[in-house]
Amino acid sequence: MQGGKKQIFSAADNTGVVLEAKCPRCARKAHVDDDMENVKCASCGYSATYDEYIEVMKGRAVMMADDFQMNWDKNPF
Numbered sequence: 001m002q003g004g005k006k007q008i009f010s011a012a013d014n015t016g017v018v019l020e021a022k023c024p025r026c027a028r029k030a031h032v033d034d035d036m037e038n039v040k041c042a043s044c045g046y047s048a049t050y051d052e053y054i055e056v057m058k059g060r061a062v063m064m065a066d067d068f069q070m071n072w073d074k075n076p077f
């Protein structure tokens, strides 16, 4: 256990889904910071604030709808 920050994610931690995002650049898994402020992809080096990431993904959600819907539903914003 590390701090109380993760409490809000406790339910989702069981699935391990919430803190992962799809990288808009390479479509691999990107990592969302615990504080939900930044998104970073270790595969291609993509980095953006979460707000920027959401804006990008909103524009692509139509194309990726089938693939993205699973994570999308679990990321409140």
Ligand SMILES: [Zn+2]
Binding pocket: 023, 024, 025, 026, 027, 028, 030, 041, 042, 043, 044, 045, 046
């Ligand atoms: Zn990437």
